[in-house]
Amino acid sequence: MSEERLVTQITPKSEDFSRWYVDLIRRAELADYAPMKGMMVIRPYGYAIWENIQRLLDKRIKDTGHINAYFPLFIPESFLRKEMEHLKGFAPEVAWVTHGGDDELEERLAVRPTSEAIIGYMYSKWIKSWRDLPVLINQWANVVRWEKVTRPFLRTTEFLWQEGHTAHASFEEAQAETLLILEMYREFVETELAIPVIYGQKTEREKFAGALATYAIEALMSDGKALQMGTSHNLGQHFARVFNIRFEDNNQDLQYAWQTSWGVSTRLIGALVMAHGDDSGLVFPPQVAPIQVVIVPISVGNWRETVLPVATEIKNNLKNAGLRVFLDDRAEYTPGWKFSEWEMRGVPLRLEIGPRDVKNNQVVACRRENQVKITLEITGLETKVKELLAEIQRAIFDKALSFQKENTYEVEDYKEFKSILEEKRGFIKAFWCGSEECEAKIKEETMATIRVIPHPQGEQKKGRCLYCQKPASIAAVFARSY
RNA sequence: CGGGGAGUGGCGCAGCCUGGUUAGCGCGCCUGCCUUGGGAGCAGGAGGUCGUCGGUUCAAAUCCGAUCUCCCCGACCA
Incomplete structure (x- = not known):
């Protein structure tokens, strides 16, 4: 087997990670640039991943008692203005609708950057009694944020996501919901996307505008930078006060509802590319791969008569047997070309079948994640393939997990912290005194931010603040991030 | 939003500095032959308002200005 790179249109990952990422997305036809700044088309091969993500996550959302609905794309300006902290957080990136046809609108409409405001308004109409709670609604939607710097999947002007919005009778219930979702995201991303994450609470500085507390899952990409992959917010009674979401409890007292919101987006697709991909292209975990198995018939001699029927x-x-499978019977490409092509596109398992194999009642199976070839009996192939796919899913996760472990450091010394960031990046665990000033200084000097304060904190060890060296009890995880 | 780079058939590029016949090259695409166990070979062919708009000029891919888009590096964010 040759080691040379066959798909030469893609910049090697080691040479230029950013370029590799963009080249790969376009060559593999996950997405293409639209002619408007920061906007992209999610092409069928990329959208198929999103559909798999939706299917697998939607089941979890519903299994935990939530239900889907759909709220309007436009939000009146006055609704956003009701919550200044929230508005300030999003103001620079809101797209405004000012005209309907040729007529200027009485009031501008925001294209939703997120739906807390409009949902809060609706909840105030729906929630009157403790018997109406909890409200557990999710929506799958597009949102628009006028970002200055954009990258396909990671940050685009418009993106697809799900946003859950719940209302509860007590703080404790809302907090339990927030953490339930955090755990749901963790389990989903690790199980289905095969990406190990760290999780915990965001600092005041990094939290969602208007939230009491924000929790997040974060993963390490293979260039050593962190990516936020999902957030879960305890909104407290903040929005309830603003939108007057009140209920009468069973003591006949009027109370504001306690809310949460949470979301993951098409950014997850970018994470799949960056967490698992290599110089040969994409590596998709079987659970979300658009095509799980590609069959390449070896076209020799009268293969149409001998090989193709067996392949079919x-x-x-x-x-x-329930697998997503594609038979590449195109005559105009050679088998070798197809091998490279489907490797580039990240198909987890390839089955090669030629005249020799037909004669021996076997196929050659090649695993994408480690390029190892084995021979399989055609008899009982479905079972064997399913086992192999499960093994591949595990192997992809394990590889990412070892990478994460190898690139997670614990430091006490600021100099060491800086040199790790310069040389290897990765996650860096360190103590932090809790002051915003130290956090800001560290960011300013190293470009690293606190990704999460792991939750729970584990045994309450104490140390000294990475920056100011004062006694500190908060163990934080720092990284440079996307 | 600052600093840097780029836009030329589908893709990757050359040509631009020093304006001047018909804008080249590789890959891909089409036709035919021959092939096919890791991106085969030969022959023939199609495909371009040089991102867009304006200016300078007898003449603009080439010079000037504006504008749009992309990439990289920084300040803000799923």
Whole structure:
């Protein structure tokens, strides 16, 4: 097997990570640039991943008692203005609708950057009694944020996401919901996307505008930078006061509702690319791969008569077994070309079948994540393939987990902290005194931010603040991030 | 939003500095032959208002201005 790179249109990952990322997304046809700044088209191969993410996450959302609904794309300006902290957080990146046809609107409409305001308004109409609680609604939607710096999937002007919005009768319930979702995200991302995450609370500085507390899952990309992959906010009674969401409790006291909101977005697709991809291209975990198994018939001699019927039968059997399978029977490409192409596109398992294999009642299986080839009996192939896919899913996760472990450091010394950031990046655990000033200084001097304060904190060790060296009890995880 | 780089057939680029016939090259695409166990070979062919708008000039891909988009590096964010 040759080690040389076959898909040469893609910049090697080691040479220029950013360029590798963009090249790969375009070559693999996950997405393409639209002619408007910061906007992209999610192409069918990329959208198929989103559909898999939606399917797998939607099940978890519903299994935890939530239900889907859809709220309007436009939000009146006055609604956003009701919550100044929230507005300030989003103001620079709100897109405004000022005209309907040729007529200027009486009141500008915001294209939703997130839906707390409009949902808060609706909840105030729906919630009157403790019997109406909890309200557990999710929506799958697009949102718009006029970002200055954009990158496909990671930060685009418009993106797709799900946003959950719940209302509860007590702080404790809202807090439990916030953490339930955090755990749901963790389990989802690790199980289905095969990306190990760290999780915990965001600092005041990094939290969602208008929230009491923000929790997040964060993952390490293979260039050593961190990516926020999902957030879960305890909104307290903040929005309830602003939008007058009140209920009468069973003591006949009027109370403001306690709310949460939480979301993950199409950014997860970018995370898949950056967490697992290599110089040969994408590596998709079987659980979300658009195509789980590609069958490449070896086109020699009268292969249409000898090989193709067997390949077709295998395809049908795998399909009937519930797998996403594609038979690449195109005559105009050579087998070798197809091998490289499907590797580049991240298909977890390739089955090669030629005349020799047909004769021996076997296929050659090649795993994408480690390029190892093995021979499999055609008899009982469905079971074996399913086992292999499960193994591949595990192997991809394990590889990412070892990478994360190898690139997670614990430091006490600021100099060491800086040199790690310069040389290797990664997650760096260190104590922090809790002052915003130290946090800001560290960011200013090293570009690293506190990604999360792990939650729970584990055994209450104490140390000294990374920056000011005063006694500190908060163990934080720092990283440079996207 | 600052600093830097780029936009030329589908993709990657050359040409621009020093304006002047028909704008080249590689890959891809089309037709045919021959091939096919890791991106095959030969022959023929199609495809371009040089990002857009304006200016200078007898003449603009080339010079000047504006504008749009992308990439990289910094300040703000799923």
